[in-house]
Amino acid sequence: MTLPVPPPDDKDWTWVISAPCRECGFDPATVGPATLADRLARAAARWPAVLTRPDVAQRPSSLVWSPLEYAAHVRDVYELFGRRAALMLEQDDPQFDNWDQDATALERDYAVSDPATVAAEIAATAAGTVPVFSAVTSDAWERTGRRSNGSRFTVATLGVYFLHDVEHHLHDVGA
Numbered sequence: 001m002t003l004p005v006p007p008p009d010d011k012d013w014t015w016v017i018s019a020p021c022r023e024c025g026f027d028p029a030t031v032g033p034a035t036l037a038d039r040l041a042r043a044a045a046r047w048p049a050v051l052t053r054p055d056v057a058q059r060p061s062s063l064v065w066s067p068l069e070y071a072a073h074v075r076d077v078y079e080l081f082g083r084r085a086a087l088m089l090e091q092d093d094p095q096f097d098n099w100d101q102d103a104t105a106l107e108r109d110y111a112v113s114d115p116a117t118v119a120a121e122i123a124a125t126a127a128g129t130v131p132v133f134s135a136v137t138s139d140a141w142e143r144t145g146r147r148s149n150g151s152r153f154t155v156a157t158l159g160v161y162f163l164h165d166v167e168h169h170l171h172d173v174g175a
């Protein structure tokens with residue numbers, strides 16, 4: 001049975017590329033080209049333990065995703081940001097397709113996903129995405145791209161934004 005998606009988080013989280021996150025403690029000043037790929041890999045490696053919890057599919061409240069739903073979202077985030085970074089490295093200042101994370105959660109039915117499958121998919125998407133960031137050359141970190149709402153990123157700031165998302169969601173699930 002498909003559960004309704006909790007209310008959308010309509011905050012503009014782009015501020016995390018330049019200021020620490022008071023909720024999870026993420027500090028963008030600690031992220032650089034030399035550490036980004038490793039931290040993305042380490043974050044992905046923490047999700048399998050979350051997905052073995054007996055209450056993995058339980059929402060703490062109707063307003064919050066379950067750990068399983070967060071994990072399914074993280075899987076999709078790894079895939080999306082890998083594509084976006086690759087696009088920025090291949091094209092000059094591309095505009096990214098709009099992504100509605102809440103619509104995706106409903107379409108992919110995050111709430112009833114198989115935890116073992118999601119764990120394997122996080123590992124696979126991370127294995128495809130982390131090398132994109134680890135292979136960025138020093139002159140390519142400043143290449144740009146744009147979200148459909150006009151937010152501009154460099155490869156470096158996209159990586160910081162991405163890393164915050166996956167580390168923040170580990171905080172959300174208490175991992």
